[in-house]
Amino acid sequence: MSSTLQDLVNRAVFYSTEVQTHFGALIADAEWEVDFSSDPHLTFTPADGAVLRTRPHLLGSESDREKTWLWGWENVNDFPDAIVGLSHEVRKFGAAEEVSELTTPELSLDEELALRLTLAAKEATHKWAHYPAAAGAGTTVWLLVDAAEIALPAPQVKVSVRALMQGLTQTTVTDHRAAIESYVAKRGIPTAELPEGGLRMLFADGSADLSFDDQRRISNCDLNAPLEGEAAEQFAAAAESTGTPAEAATASRTSGSASAPAAEETAAPAVPTPSAPAPTPTDEPSRTEPQPVEEPAAEAIPVAEPKPDEPAAEAADASHEQKQPENEQPRADESVQPAEAATPAEEEPAEEAKPKKKGLFSKLFGR
Template identity: 70%
Template sequence: MSTTLQDLVNRAVFYSTEVQTHFGGLIADAEWEVDFTADPHLTFTADGDVVLRGRPHLLGSESSRDTTWLWGWENVNDFPDAVVGLSHDVRKFGAAEEVPELTTAELDLDEELALRLTLAAKEATDKWAHYPAVAGAGTTVWLLVDAPEIALPHPQVKVSVRALMQGLTQTTVSDHRAAIESYVAKRGIPVRELPDGGLRMLFADGSADLSFDDERRISNCDMNTPLEGEAAEQFAAASSGIPAEAAPQETPDRAGSAAAAPAPAEPAVAPAETAPAASSTPDEASRPAAAAASGSAPAASTNAPAASETDSAAEPTTDATESTRSAVGDSDAQEVAAAEAQPPSHDAEQSGTPAEEKPAQEDKPKKKGLFSKLFGR
């Protein structure tokens, strides 16, 4: 059976959400510059100081004018391999897994397509930070970003519950349970089966009990802090390597994750940016890209930086989104929503805002972005 785009989205969404929240916290309110030469780099600066510098990979671009997505591997602008090479890896993965959306050069755009293709590309390449940069003329360039600073810290119950909450609001997740199983495997979070068929996630600072309906959707999330009672015993057993009736899947070596129990995260490749460039105004017939660009980053990247925490556990609910929201408390939910990054806007200033998925509830200041090289279509 071939892999579908939805399968890849399910597997990537929650881990991507947590990484983007962390990334957004690092680059909040910073200006950005990107260079698409043979030595590509993406740099974020604040008050003249570099806060993050990393390597950008051109994944693809979306045009609101043409209402299409164009994969970077099509490379109509003759960018060097250092810029578009990773997009070729995505195409090869798509061919091997029979995912047509990853092997078709140009696709008709819908509201969520760019994000969903980016999530699939993250699963294919193991690069987990992305940045949508506005290039002007209705074009947004989607970048995957490498930088050591993006490595995640130890898993924490409230941060993870927020990642679930936010992830479910970003795009369609068809199999919540499969998505969570993929997330805990990537993150190295021990889990235990519950008597009612639910799943308990275990952390050093607490636990989260998840219930599912007949369609494998989250029906309730009950968060408990601090870690105590049966959950504390289960976490201690998992940390000691004692087999459990339902241990997480074998964990790949990913940024910020441990194999069985939370452990200090090793630095992982993540976002960063740099390189000013001369600005140019793309004409209506061209799709802008960048050999070098500058702008400023929003207060949050593709998922918001972590909001303030409360210690109250969630009351049972029947709605997946509501249950995760209540698990972190109303004030947390509001702060998280407010922190969520907005999609880049297409204005005359070429503002660039990294937004993992949906617009934030509060408007963020628009960020400038200048691209000196144009896409050739």
């Protein structure tokens, strides 16, 4: 059975959003460096010195100058297989699923393409974190990122509801119901059917009741915490049916997880994207600064509206190797610097209105 690019986006968007939020919290206020040698690594060093070394995979690249996306498997820069090998898996997956966007070497860019290809690649590879980095000359490479520390902790109701709300602002999601069903399956979240086609997501710390319109879009979300009443009984029954005590269910982790810290009511980190330093070893690495995001309300949350004018963030982990002159191409032995983004503006007098700045959460998702 074949898929479309949109099908893959629907399946990946919410899980990717939660992972990107968790990843953003880990690397907030960190200096970082990317190395595309035969031992590739993407390293983040926060102020406290606790280095996070991750394994990057070059997915593809986007060129602002040429307005194109180029898949990493096309490999115009002759990177070693350690860098581009995973992108070949995406191409094979695309061929099997008959998704032409994953098998066409170069594509014309639109505003959301890099993000959507990245989401599709995540669904294909099950690598759920990504990072976009500037490679110079208007090129941004998109990296899928591996690290045990990125594994998610046990699901929590506020964190999951936030992932749903933010995911809908990142890109077009055509079937909210199918997207949620994919998300709860990936996260191991029990559900219960509600009247009139609604769905209840069940957590150790609460529940979320979702309503849908006739186009399968989320029309309302009631977040309830703590877990009690009928929802508590349903959660206990779900734990019993799987042969797992409720206490064990609350401590479960997503597949492949290590000992990840609990994400108690973690607000989505809006960390500004590090500015790209000049290509000299003495330049000071960029930093990120945390920026709070509103907690989801613990009451009915209408969400059937289309994407807001100013999207919160997008989950894109594209990497584009632009066809550019030899002296402008990123080299296998050179570090690739993070994509540039503005830092949050401090409060200014009302008469000096300034445009909103994008934080790292936005840039981490590719917007």
